[in-house]
Amino acid sequence: MKNNLYNGLDLTIGFSLGLLALGVYLATLSVGAYPGDSASYIVQVSGLFPRLSPLNPFWSAISYLIVQIPFGSMALKLNVFSALCGAASVLLMYLVVCGTIRNIIDIHVVDSKRAVIASRLAGSTSALFLAFCIPFWIVSNRAHMASFDVFIMTGMAWLFLKYVNNGSQRLILLFALLYGLSVVEFATMIVLFPLFGGYLLFNLWKREQLEIGFILRIVVSGLAGLLFYFIAAWFFAGSEGCQMREYGNYFQVIWYMWTEQYMLIAKSLPKTGWLLVLIMTSLPWLTCLFISTRALNAEKEWTYYLLHIVMTGLIISVLLNAPFAPWSMFKMSHLLVTPYVLIASVFGYLVAYWYLLPSFLWLDSESPVLVRLGEKLGPYLAFPFFVLVVVTPFSNYKICDGRWAGAVNTYARTVLKCLAPEHQCLVTDGVIDNHLLIAADDCGRKINILNIRNGDNEPYMSYIAAKFDSPRLKNLARTGMFPMLQEWIETDVEIKNKLAIEWPCDLWVGAGYSVVPYGLVTIGEQDIHNLVPDVLLAKNRELQNNVIQVLQNCTNDVSLSRMARHLLRGISLNVVNLGCLMEDLGRKDDAFRLYAEARNICPENISALLNQSSMVAAGYKTDKRDSIKNDMNALNSGDIRRRPDIWTLSRSYGYVRTPAAFAQLGLVWAFSGQPGAAVTGLKKAMELLPEKSKGLAKQMLADVYLVQDHDEDSESLYYELLIENASNKRALMGMARVSARKHDLKKALDYLKKAENAGVPKSVITMEMALFNVMFGNIAQARIGLEEVVDLKPEGVMGANIGRAWIMLMGIYLQQRDLPALSECVKRIEENKTLNKGLAFIAKGHVGLAQNNLMEARNNFCTALDAIPNNILIIELLLRLDVVEGKKKESEGHVQQLLKLDPNNALGNYIRGAVQFDNMEYALAEDSYRKSLQRRRSPEVLNDLAWVLQRRDACHEAERLIRESISLNDKNYISWDTFGVVLMKLNKLDEAEKALDRSMSLAGREVMSVIIHMAQVNILKGSKQKAMDLISMISAKQSSMSAENSKDYEKIQRALIDM
Incomplete structure (x- = not known):
């Protein structure tokens, strides 16, 4: 049955089904952007965030144009576009399945009227199956490229079916062109190419059109469509998203497009359960391709009956979302849409098969009753299938309803209302x-969103770095979000007017600010007594109440309930912290009421319960005393292993306002690399403690100040502790360290002596004295002290100290080129079973360095780092090796690793500055060098910073720095060369010439850059002949000059001509 593929009724049915689907999609349309992929697609195609992939160029381009329509919100427009694509796909599914079934059925075997009915039943049920199966419904009522992709796939199938029906050469050339374009857009079309291509060749052979010339025209048409790869890559190359992904040049973008499509195909099925997905979807579809012609044309082989029964069971189980159906197994974690398109077509085929089967069974029967029965039974077999596809949408409705997204978008709009007009940035989770x-x-508002959880994502942090002008913040952004934000909050006096924080509010605490909840965000305040509590409470109530009710309603939604609970927990956290603030302001009643509200918003808020319990224990009068006590008993009787720690409580539910909690939180902050927040936590603990109990908190606070390099603050606290108790061991040790930092070795040693007399173990004293000797350059004495430490029994020294002692001792042996001592280190460490095995590999690495076997050294240091992860000393050793061996890529990785652990690390910042200088990022290089010098005044760093400064015409500061560098090491010819250039720029030509002469004498050879600088000085002095003599020394080496030297050489030649 081939000629009249469709008639008016077919088109009416198809359009009716499409309109029905469109109506349902619009009725359940997402209110605003739907969380997840949909919202991500919207911000990328609209330009609110860089588009991160060149794939799906057609959908992106069409979506961008739709966004430009000057009415309606962008989310609404793109949601409707998806609904239209979904409805069009439903129409096309009807036409494809209906037409395919009609083409397959032989009217010489099957009555033509029955064939038409079967095809319409197949088309209708397959279209309804597709329209209201969960995955396709989901992508059709919110902005999603999958609905467009299915539209392409069904559209190509419909066009191919048209060609099969009429054999038009123009149509197949158009199909080839569009297929090439569809491959660029949708990677699945690559997978389907063998099927389309194979059937095309078969059809050409049947029509006797299998000619080389015609096939070439088809191939050329297809290739013409594939040329769009190059156009799509051209549009993406150089974009912000391309730079974030570090794709490089245009041809790399093309390569990555192909690579990403390959990865999409390779990962289109989940790692676990992929075989079951194939069995449930692709296998039945491929089976239908091969058996449909015989099965729909009166095939009576019993195995066919059995096969169709099995397939029917599989497909119905998928329709009903059985536990082993793709949606039930993977849900949104791996949204599989294409398999459901295949299943929908199989479902339609099965409806046609079961409708026609009774008429086949008794087709040749001599009994009129059986023949009549066969003619009447078909609709009864098909009816249950129709009922299933009509009923299923009602069970899928709750999962697919996109209107609940309005709650999340209401929350987002309320967050923006919480921001002051001057706020530029918002930190979020x-x-x-x-x-x-x-x-x-x-x-119409511009706001920069800083996602704290993306802080270790290098492309994202590069994007964030571009938003700041400060070189320091740009540098720290490359290290991570947290250190960047800490620096910004601590150094910008106007920060509270520029930044708001949704989460985590600890960032304010770390910079010494009090956390002030303001609706759904927090702002920082240095003096809480500047606040007007009644106004603050009223504003919080106004901003929170509406969104709380909306989110609580949303917890009933199957898909968004988890997100709604997360957002409610965040509001509850803010309410708890507002309660803590009210307690600090002396408003106990408001605080208790707020803690109760927090528990109403989020019943599992443990912080609110603990704060209520603490208030009751402190004498607060309430009629809820007994219920709070019961709740606390229930909490304490639970599994202690599942009880959240104080860190989790503060970040998930709000602060617990007790001295012990703040002290514990301070320690957690200190050990997690947040000494600023630790100071605030310990200060808070001291405020809440009675005077006689403040000693321990004061001691911990002094230790944290010492870690922060706040020597005066720590010294003051240690002094107070010593006044209270002159034999305080930790205070005496702390004063010794502060004195050593102030370069007062005598005073430091006096405090160590007092500490020893107070009972500090000799091993600890010896270790500390060795550290002081290293600090003051007394290497010989340091070696003696460290050897004494490692000779002690391990239990006499803390494990961390004994390991550190061994590493420092190895460094001294290496510096002294004492290979036997290093070999002895290896032996002793390997024999000592109590030491970390990584120490032995560190020792072997030092032996490799001493023997100039850099590969052996590197291998051992890498093994040591595996054994002692995140050890800064080992990473520094590897970084030094990277520099020596010129391994730029490895050095950048180790710099990043080092600065994540210690953003102020001297070596890490120095090497980063060197890399930035090579990349001509002079402002960033200057900042990195300055940060390195804050930790250690190294002559090399002083020299390099002076060189950068003279390049930036800051020559007076450069002179001061280079003089300091030379005072630390006057044997470095590079420093004298820099000194000469700085003096030359300051027009101190005689001094400059002397400095350059010194540089040449120290170098002991002809250094091209020094000779060029000397020639420049002589030109400025008017000594043409001397300048010419100097230039002649290097004229033969021009081809080996660096770009900078070559440029200066050409300038000198022009200057000599003009003299």
Whole structure:
């Protein structure tokens, strides 16, 4: 049955089904952007965030044009576009399945009227199956490229079916062109190419059109479509997203497009359960391709009956979302849409098969009753299938309803209302970032979103770095989000007017600010007594109440309930912290009421319960005393292993306002690399403690100050502790360290003596004295002290100290080139079973360095780092090796690793500065060098910073720095060369010439850059002949000059001509 593929009724049915689907999609349309991929797609195609992939160029281009339509919100427009694509796909699915079934059925075997009915039943049920299966419904009522992809796939199938029906050469050439374009857009079309291509060749053979010339025209048409790869890559190359992904040049973008499509195909099926997915979807579809012609044309082989029964069971189980159906197994974690398109077509085929089967069974029967029965039974077999596809949408409705997204978008809009007009940035946990960007664009506001959870994502942090002008912040952004934000908050006096924080509010605490909840965000305040509590409470209530009710309603939604609970927990956290603030302001009643509200918003808020319990224990009068006591008993009787620690409580539910909690939190902050926050936590603990109990908190606070290099603050606290108790061991040790930092070795040793008399173990004293000797350059004495430490029994020294002692001792042996001592180190460490095995590999690495076997040294240091992860000393050793061996890529990795652990690390910042200088990022290099010098005044860093400064015409500061560098090491010819250039720029030509002469004498050879600088000085002095003599020394080496030297050489030649 081939000629009249469709008639008016077929088109009416198809359009009716499409309109029905469109109506349902619009009725369940996402209110605003839907969380997840949909919201991410919207911000990328609209330009609110860089587009990160060149794939799906057609969908992106069409979506961008739709966004430009000057009415309606961008989310609404793109949601409707998806609904239209979904509805069009439903129409095309009907036409494809209906037409395919009609083409397959032989009217010489099957009555033509029955064939038409079967094809319409197949088309209708397959279209309804597709329209209302969960994955396709989901992508059709919110902005999603999958609905467009299915539209392409069904459209190509429909066009191919048209060609099969009429054999038009123009049609197949158009199909080839569009297929090439569809491959660029949708990677699945690559997978389907063998099927389309194979059937095309078969059809050409049947039509006797299998000619080389015609096939070449088809191939050329297809290749013409594939040329769009190059156009799509051209549009993406150089974009912000391309720079974030570090794709490089245009041809690399093309290569990555192909690579990403390959990865999409390779990972289109989940790692676990992929075989089951194939069995449930692709296998039945491929089976239908091979058996449909015989099965729909009166095939009576019993195995066919059995096969169709099995397939029917599989497909119905998928329709009903059985536990082993793709959606039930993977849900949104791996949204599989294409398999459901295949299943929908199989479902339609099965409906046609079961409708026609009874008429086949008794087709040749001599009994009129059986023949009549066969004619009447078909609709009864098909009816249950129709009922299933009509009923299923009602069970899928709750999962697919996109309207609940309105709650999340309401939350995002409310967050923006919480921001002052001057706020430029908002720190978030990343959950609703896309919604915030969309909401900000809808209301015409510009806000920078800083996702703290993306802080270790290098492309993202490069994007964030570009938003700041400060070289320091740009550098720290390359290290990570947390150190960048800490620096910004601590150094910008106007920060509270520029920044708001949704999460985590600890960032304010770390910089010494009090946390002030303001609706759904927090702001920082240095003096809480500047606040007006009644106004603050009223504003918080106004901003929170509406969104709380909306989110609580949203917890009933199957898909968004988890996100709604997360957002409610965040509001509850803010309410708890507002309660803590009210307690600090002496408003106990408000605080208790707020803690109760927090528990109503989020019943599992343990912090609120603990704060209520603490208030009751302190004498607060309330009629809820007994219920609070019961709740605390229930909490304490639970599994202690599942009880959250204080760190989790503060970040998940708000601060617990007790001295012990703040002290514990301070320690956690200190050990997690946040000494600023630790100071605030310990100060808070001291405020809440009675005077007689403040000693321990004061001692911990002094130790944290010492870690922060706040020597005066730590010295003051240690002094107070010593006044209270002159034999305080930790205070005496602390004063010794502070004195050593102030370069007062005598005073430091006096304190060590007092500490020893107070009972500090001799091993600890010896270790500390060795450290002081290293600090003051007394290497011989340091060696003696360290050897004494490692000779002690391990239990006499803390494990960390004994390991550190061994590493320092190895460094001294290496510096003294004492290979036997290093070999002895290896032996002793390997024999000592109590030491970390990584120490032996460190020792072997030092032996490799001493023997100039750099590969052996590197291998051992890498093994040591595996055994002692994140050890700064080992990473520094590897970084020094990278520099010696010229391994730029490895050095950048180790710099990043080092600065994540210690953003102020001297070596890490120095090497980063050197890399930035090579990349001509002079402002960033200057900042890195300055940060390195804050930790250690190294002559090399002083020299390099002076060189950068003279390049930036800051020659007076450069002179001061280079003089300091030479005072530390006057044997370095490079420093004298820098000195000469700086003096030359300051027009101190005689001094400059002397400095350059010194440089040449120290170098002991002809150094090209020094000769060029000497020639420049002589030109400025008017000594043409001397300048010419100097230039002649290097004229034969021009081809080996660096770019900078070559440029200076050409300038000198021009200057000599003009003299």
